[in-house]
Amino acid sequence: MKINLKNAVAMGLLATVIGVTGCSKESPSTDNSQDGAAQNASAPEAKEKVKVDFWSIWDPSQGNGKLMADAVKKFNDANPDVEVVMSGQGGYDGVAEKLEAALVAKNTPVIAQIEESFLGRYNPIAADLSKYMSQSTIDNYIEGLTRSSFADGVFKAAPMNRSTPILYMNADLVKAAGLDPAGPKTWTELQEYAKKLTDPAKGIYGFSGYWDSDAWYWESAVYSYGGEMVNKDGSQVAFDNEKGSSIVKLFQDMIKDKTMLNAYSAQENQSDLIKQNFLDGKVAMDFDSIGSMGQLINNTKFNVSVAYQPQEGGKNSMVTGGANAIIIDKATEEQKKAAGKFLDFLSQDENVVSFFEQTGYLPTTKSALETPELKKWLQEKPQFKVAIDQLQFAHSRPWSKNWKAIYTSNVEFMKSALIDTSKDPKQVVHDAAVAAQKIIDENK
Amino acid sequence: MCMVNKIIRNPYILIAPAIILVSVFSLYPILFAVRVSFMNWDTVLGTKEYVGFKNYINIFKDPVFWMVLRNTLIFAFFTVVIGIVLAFVIGIFLQKNRLSDNLVQSIIFTPNILSAVSVTVMWMWLMDPNVGILNFVLKWFGLPTLKWMMSPETSLMSIIIVSIWKGLGYNVMIVIAGLQSIPRYIYEAAKLDKAGRWTTLFRITLPLLSPTLFFLLITSIISSFSAFDVVSLMTKGGPENSSNLIVYWIYQIGFLQFNIGKASAGSILFMIMVSIIAVINYAFFNKKVHYQ
Numbered sequence: 001m002k003i004n005l006k007n008a009v010a011m012g013l014l015a016t017v018i019g020v021t022g023c024s025k026e027s028p029s030t031d032n033s034q035d036g037a038a039q040n041a042s043a044p045e046a047k048e049k050v051k052v053d054f055w056s057i058w059d060p061s062q063g064n065g066k067l068m069a070d071a072v073k074k075f076n077d078a079n080p081d082v083e084v085v086m087s088g089q090g091g092y093d094g095v096a097e098k099l100e101a102a103l104v105a106k107n108t109p110v111i112a113q114i115e116e117s118f119l120g121r122y123n124p125i126a127a128d129l130s131k132y133m134s135q136s137t138i139d140n141y142i143e144g145l146t147r148s149s150f151a152d153g154v155f156k157a158a159p160m161n162r163s164t165p166i167l168y169m170n171a172d173l174v175k176a177a178g179l180d181p182a183g184p185k186t187w188t189e190l191q192e193y194a195k196k197l198t199d200p201a202k203g204i205y206g207f208s209g210y211w212d213s214d215a216w217y218w219e220s221a222v223y224s225y226g227g228e229m230v231n232k233d234g235s236q237v238a239f240d241n242e243k244g245s246s247i248v249k250l251f252q253d254m255i256k257d258k259t260m261l262n263a264y265s266a267q268e269n270q271s272d273l274i275k276q277n278f279l280d281g282k283v284a285m286d287f288d289s290i291g292s293m294g295q296l297i298n299n300t301k302f303n304v305s306v307a308y309q310p311q312e313g314g315k316n317s318m319v320t321g322g323a324n325a326i327i328i329d330k331a332t333e334e335q336k337k338a339a340g341k342f343l344d345f346l347s348q349d350e351n352v353v354s355f356f357e358q359t360g361y362l363p364t365t366k367s368a369l370e371t372p373e374l375k376k377w378l379q380e381k382p383q384f385k386v387a388i389d390q391l392q393f394a395h396s397r398p399w400s401k402n403w404k405a406i407y408t409s410n411v412e413f414m415k416s417a418l419i420d421t422s423k424d425p426k427q428v429v430h431d432a433a434v435a436a437q438k439i440i441d442e443n444k
Numbered sequence: 445m446c447m448v449n450k451i452i453r454n455p456y457i458l459i460a461p462a463i464i465l466v467s468v469f470s471l472y473p474i475l476f477a478v479r480v481s482f483m484n485w486d487t488v489l490g491t492k493e494y495v496g497f498k499n500y501i502n503i504f505k506d507p508v509f510w511m512v513l514r515n516t517l518i519f520a521f522f523t524v525v526i527g528i529v530l531a532f533v534i535g536i537f538l539q540k541n542r543l544s545d546n547l548v549q550s551i552i553f554t555p556n557i558l559s560a561v562s563v564t565v566m567w568m569w570l571m572d573p574n575v576g577i578l579n580f581v582l583k584w585f586g587l588p589t590l591k592w593m594m595s596p597e598t599s600l601m602s603i604i605i606v607s608i609w610k611g612l613g614y615n616v617m618i619v620i621a622g623l624q625s626i627p628r629y630i631y632e633a634a635k636l637d638k639a640g641r642w643t644t645l646f647r648i649t650l651p652l653l654s655p656t657l658f659f660l661l662i663t664s665i666i667s668s669f670s671a672f673d674v675v676s677l678m679t680k681g682g683p684e685n686s687s688n689l690i691v692y693w694i695y696q697i698g699f700l701q702f703n704i705g706k707a708s709a710g711s712i713l714f715m716i717m718v719s720i721i722a723v724i725n726y727a728f729f730n731k732k733v734h735y736q
Contacts, residue, residue, distance in 0.1 A: 100487045405701035416683045443703050
C-alpha cells in the first residue's frame with residue numbers, strides 16, 4: 001500500500017513536470033526574435049538573407065495570390081540579401097485568427113495583410129511605417145485609401161488590394177426607361193429609378209443589393225445617410241438611430257413592392273445570385289463592389305454604366321474595403337527594413353498598374369494614375385474612373401478593436417430584417433446596437 | 445533480471461504512457477482553461493489579469509447564452525430520441541440476413557461514410573426555399589412551403605433533420621448487431637409459449653437490447669451536445685442565433701470575438717453540464733439496463 005502510494009505520487013509528479021515543461025516552452029520562443037536580432041547584428045559579414053514572413057489572405061498558388069507570389073519572386077530576385085516568404089492564411093478571417101494565435105505563441109510574421117478595419121485591433125503591435133518605407137511612397141498613396149491607415153497621426157497600414165462599393169446600371173434599360181443615364185444621386189431617387197425599371201411581365205427587378213458577410217454595404221449606406229458606426233474612441237455604438245435604420249427600411253420597402261430582388265430569399269450566395277441576375281438582364285441596378293467590375297462589364301451583352309453610391313442629405317460618403325499591409329513591430333530592425341522595402345516595391349507604378357489591370361482592385365497610388373498605360377485603360381473602361389473619383393468621399397472605418405466581433409453580430413440582425421420584411425427596421429437596428437454595445441463593454 | 449522484470453511489471457509504469465498522454469492532451473488543457481476562465485486575456489497586448497467570476501457572470505447575463513442553451517437541449521432531445529427510436533424500428537425490420545435487408549442497410553449507412561461537408565451542401569440544395577426539392581414535395585401535398593434554414597422558426601428543425609439523417613445508419617447498424625446477438629432459443633421458447641409479436645417485442649427484444657440502446661443513448665447524447673459541423677456549414681448559428689448550439693457559440697466567442705476568457709468560461713460550464721447529464725444517465729438508466 002505504501003509503495004503504491006509512493007508510486008502514485010511519483011506519477012503525479014511526472015505528470016506535473018510534463019505539464020510545467022509544456023508550459024515553460026513559451027519562454028524560449030519568447031526570445032526568438034531577440035535571438036534573431038543578436039545573430040543578425042553580430043554576424044553582418046556572414047551575409048545571411050533576412051527572412052521576411054509575409055502572411056497573405058491569398059493562397060500563393062492561384063488567382064490573386066499567384067499574382068502576389070510573382071511580385072514576391074520579382075522582389076526576391078532583385079534583392080539577394082532579402083527573402084520574402086509569402087504564405088496564404090485563408091482570407092481576412094484566417095489571417096486575423098492566425099495572427100491572434102501567433103501573438104499568444106509569440107511567433108508572429110513580419111508583414112500581415114489585414115482587412116482595412118482591423119487596424120483598430122492590431123494598432124498596438126503595428127510598426128510606424130514611415131520609419132521603414134520611403135516618405136515618397138507614403139505620400140504617393142491616393143488619399144482616400146489611407147483614411148483608416150493612421151493611428152494618432154502615425155502611418156501604420158499600407159494600402160494593398162482595395163475596393164469601394166458603387167452602383168452598377170444596365171445602361172440600355174435605363175435609357176429605354178427614359179431616365180437620366182447619369183444614374184440616381186440619392187437613395188430616394190434610386191427608389192424611383194427602380195420603380196420605373198421594374199417590369200414584372202419580363203421578370204425584371206429595378207434593383208438589388210445585399211449586406212455581405214461583414215455588413216459592409218450596410219455600413220457604407222449608413223455613412224451615406226450621415227451616420228456613424230462607433231464613436232471616436234470606439235467605446236460607444238453610434239448607429240442606433242434613423243441614420244442606421246433608413247437603408248434597412250428602404251430595402252424592405254423595395255422588396256415589398258417588388259422593385260428589388262431579395263437575395264436573402266435563397267441560400268448564402270447573395271453576391272453571385274445578384275450578379276447572375278444582373279448579367280441576365282433581370283436586375284437593372286446592382287449595388288456591389290468595384291471588385292465585381294471585370295466580371296460585370298466583360299460578360300454582358302448590354303452596356304454597363306456606373307454611378308457613385310447614392311446618398312441622402314447632400315453629402316457623399318462611403319466605405320472602402322480590402323486589405324492593408326502592416327509590419328509587426330516585434331520583428332527585428334533588419335526584418336522591418338526589408339519589409340518596408342518590399343512594401344515600397346509593391347507601390348511602384350509598374351506593379352500597381354499590373355495588379356489593378358489583372359485583379360480589378362483599385363490602383364493605390366497617384367503616380368500610377370498618371371502613367372500612359374493606366375490613362376489609356378481608363379479611357380477604354382471609364383467605369384473604373386468613377387470608382388477612383390469616388391474615393392475622395394471615402395469614410396474612415398470604425399476604430400474599434402472589437403469591430404470584427406461587432407460586424408459578425410450586426411450582419412445577423414440586418415439579414416433577419418430582409419428575410420422577414422415585416423420586422424420593424426428601427427427595432428432591428430436597436431437590437432443590433434444593444435448586442436454590439438455588449439461586445440464592446442465585455443471586451444474593454 | 446528479476447529487478448528489471450519487477451519494474452516493468454509495476455502497474456504504474458505500465459499505465460504511464462496513457463497517463464502521460466492524458467495529462468498532456470486532456471488534463472493540462474482543461475486545467476489551463478479553468479485558469480483562463482477567470483482571466484481577461486487581451487491577445488493583442490498579451491496582458492492577462494484575473495477578474496474573478498466576471499466571465500461567468502457575463503455569460504449568465506447574456507441572453508444569447510440562454511437561447512443557445514435552450515437550442516442545444518432541444519437539438520439533443522430530438523436528435524437522440526428520434527434517432528434511437530427510428531433506428532430501433534428500422535433495425536427490427538432489417539434484422540433478417542436477407543439480401544434486400546443488407547442492401548437497405550448499406551444505403552442507410554452511406555451518409556455516415558460521406559464527408560459532412562458534401563452531405564450538408566446537398567441538404568442545403570434540398571432545403572433551398574426557392575428551388576429545393578423539399579418545398580416542391582410540400583407543395584405537391586398542398587402543404588405550405590417552408591424557408592428551412594433561412595428562417596428563425598425552422599432553422600433549428602432543419603439542422604436536426606440533417607443530423608438525424610446523418611447518424612441514422614450508424615445507429616441502425618448498432619441496433620441490428622444487438623438484435624442478432626440475442627439468442628434464437630429465447631424466441632423459440634417464447635413461440636412455444638404462444639407469446640404474441642408485441643409481447644415478444646416488449647418482453648424479450650427490448651430488455652435484451654437495452655445494453656445496446658443504453659450505449660447508443662450515451663454516444664448519441666455526447667455527439668449531439670458537441671455538434672458543430674452541421675451548424676458551421678449550414679447556418680452559422682443564424683438567423684439571429686436561432687440555430688446556434690453551445691459549441692459553435694463558444695467558437696464564436698473565442699475565435700470571432702477573441703474573448704478567450706469568456707470562451708473558456710463557456711467551455712467549463714459546458715463541461716459541467718455534460719458531466720451532470722452523464723451522471724444522471726448512469727443513475728437513471730443503468731438499473732434498467734438488463735445485462736445478460
